[in-house]
Amino acid sequence: MTFALAVFFLLAAVSVVSAVLMVVQRNPVNSALYLILNFFSLAALYLTLQAQFIAIVQVLVYAGAIMVLFVFVIMLLNLGDDKKLSEHLGPKTYIAVALVVGLFAELVYIFSQSRADGVTELAPNAGQMGTVEFLGQVLYTKFLFPFEMTSFLLLTAIIGAVVLAKKKLQQ
Secondary structure, eight states, X not given: XXXXXXXXXXXXXXHHHHHXXXXXXXXHHHHHHHHHHHHHHHHHHHHHTTOHHHHHHIIIIIIIIIHHHHHHHHHHHTOOOHHHHOOOXXXXXXXXXXXXXXXXXXXXXXXXXXXXXGOOOOOTTHHHHTSHHHHHHHHHHTTHHHHHXXXXXXXXXXXXXXXXXXHHHHO
């Protein structure tokens, strides 16, 4: 086993464990912290796959902006009472556990049946595909029209939001 493969498996294990701990936690603040750990481990996984741009966007957008939104929601909920956070085991919990065990068994079966000869070779320029330069070149040459249409739609949405907000201020 190479060093890169060992790092990949370690990061994958951290990602899976943090995702499970995020779902299992009763305290929403601890759950948000495990979600941040999951986001960072996914960003590190992207780095091992040589997708630098996606890794940085993962950290900036999800671990930064989305988690700030989650923390604001947790603060606004004001979950100071521990009785609100307690859960009782019911039939839904047992059904969910059975479904998770079934899904895990399916995944084990699928991975045990897969063969190494089905793996395809990487593209010759796979190391450059995750860089900002490559994405910018493809975005501004091959996908210029969809990029411009997206920017036009976002501009229209911003103008619409300003018009709606201005009407509310005048009333």
